[in-house]
Amino acid sequence: MTKTLTExxxxxQIMLGKPITLGNPKKLAGTLKYYLSLLNIxxxxxxxxxxxxxxxxxxxxxxxxITWIDIRNPSRKEISGLVQKYPFHPLHLEDCMSKGHFPKIxxxxxxxxxxxxxxFPTLNPNEENISINQICFFLGExxxxxxxxxxxxxxxxIFSECEKSKEQRKAYxxxxxxxxxxxxxxxxxxxxxxxxxxxxxxxDETEDVxxxxxxxxxxxxxxxxxxxxxxxxxxxxLKSLIAEMTDKINKFSSTNLSIxxxxxxxxxxxxxxxxxxxxxxVDIYQDADxxxxxxxxxxxxxxxxxxxxxxxxATVIGTFFGMNILLPGGLQTGSWTFLGEYTTLILIVTSxxxxxxxxxxYFRKRGWF
Numbered sequence: 001m002t003k004t005l006t007e008x009x010x011x012x013q014i015m016l017g018k019p020i021t022l023g024n025p026k027k028l029a030g031t032l033k034y035y036l037s038l039l040n041i042x043x044x045x046x047x048x049x050x051x052x053x054x055x056x057x058x059x060x061x062x063x064x065x066i067t068w069i070d071i072r073n074p075s076r077k078e079i080s081g082l083v084q085k086y087p088f089h090p091l092h093l094e095d096c097m098s099k100g101h102f103p104k105i106x107x108x109x110x111x112x113x114x115x116x117x118x119x120f121p122t123l124n125p126n127e128e129n130i131s132i133n134q135i136c137f138f139l140g141e142x143x144x145x146x147x148x149x150x151x152x153x154x155x156x157x158i159f160s161e162c163e164k165s166k167e168q169r170k171a172y173x174x175x176x177x178x179x180x181x182x183x184x185x186x187x188x189x190x191x192x193x194x195x196x197x198x199x200x201x202x203x204d205e206t207e208d209v210x211x212x213x214x215x216x217x218x219x220x221x222x223x224x225x226x227x228x229x230x231x232x233x234x235x236x237x238l239k240s241l242i243a244e245m246t247d248k249i250n251k252f253s254s255t256n257l258s259i260x261x262x263x264x265x266x267x268x269x270x271x272x273x274x275x276x277x278x279x280x281x282v283d284i285y286q287d288a289d290x291x292x293x294x295x296x297x298x299x300x301x302x303x304x305x306x307x308x309x310x311x312x313x314a315t316v317i318g319t320f321f322g323m324n325i326l327l328p329g330g331l332q333t334g335s336w337t338f339l340g341e342y343t344t345l346i347l348i349v350t351s352x353x354x355x356x357x358x359x360x361x362y363f364r365k366r367g368w369f
Contacts, residue, residue: 058082061162063173068180069145070159082145088113088138096136096147103237107248114139114248116181118241120188121234122153123195123227130230135188137181139252144177146184154187178253182260185242189267192235196274199227203278203285210285213296217289225282232275239268302368309359314352 058078060069071078079093089108092115095101106115116137121130133153138145146155162169172183202224209217246261 063169064175065142066173066175066177067143071147073149074147103241105241105245119234121195121231130227139177139181141252144180154191155184158184158187176253178249178257182257186264189264192271196271199278203281206285210289221286221289228275228279235272239272242268310356313355317348317352
């Protein structure tokens with residue numbers, strides 16, 4: 001007897017130890033496909049290498065009834081373990097495994113959890129470009145799941161503090177998964193403020209470079225502009241997402257967290273305004289640097305042109321005496337000697353220098369240099 005889609009899903013869920021939740025056929029089809037991929041991982045898990053096990057780390061801590069699960073650089077094996085405990089939608093889990101998704105906030109009314117995908121700009125001290133730190137959150141009534149790549153980012157530091165100190169754990173979690181989420185996002189926005197301070201400092205340093213004739217500011221301006229544009233591209237969707245977040249998160253907290261998230265929204269708004277101001281300032285510096293460079297080039301060309309102009313009389317005279325014809329004072333007719341042995345040379349130099357002198361006086365009078 002052929003089994004129905006629902007019966008197949010039930011069998012797979014039983015094998016995975018997953019609670020049975022049934023829905024419409026379309027959702028069952030998508031869920032079954034994802035669970036089958038997890039089943040393959042579960043069956044072949046014994047063949048995985050130690051490297052795959054070390055690549056992702058899943059840890060959890062609890063405070064009262066609230067549990068925080070932190071997964072760093074996850075593999076599909078760890079995601080499969082997560083599915084066995086929590087009713088997360090397969091598409092949300094796929095978003096956590098892949099990069100480049102647009103930031104989003106989605107509420108799953110059926111399974112009563114909130115999914116957030118946030119991206120924050122980070123500046124590695126050893127690199128010159130802005131990198132993207134993608135963090136996924138699953139917020140439930142009594143749990144928070146965080147999924148991210150780095151083991152040295154802000155989320156990992158907060159988790160480590162909660163592990164080491166009960167006081168910190170109580171302060172961060174405060175018997176509310178929504179409060180824990182607020183604490184993490186608030187710290188991430190504080191890091192954003194530090195990044196902006198670095199950018200502002202570089203803007204001030206760029207000003208000194210631009211107005212220094214001895215230093216070219218083209219590379220520094222381009223590098224700074226790239227950082228500003230990268231930060232704006234990340235913060236812009238975050239700005240609208242934070243404003244949308246407040247009402248949805250309050251449903252998972254016994255206390256009203258609106259004022260706290262409004263404070264985060266103000267911080268992000270100020271960050272956006274700061275980047276806008278920095279972008280406009282750098283655009284002005286770029287125009288100024290181009291103007292100064294053009295003026296400097298024109299001055300150099302003017303000097304070279306004047307020097308060439310001064311040599312024209314000597315060039316003309318030299319051209320005449322280089323002709324194969326009889327000229328007064330030439331070798332064929334005999335040199336002039338009324339001013340001594342070098343009379344011809346003296347006359348030629350004087351004839352070349354006199355027009356150059358008058359040109360110099362004229363150019364000075366016109367203010368050409």
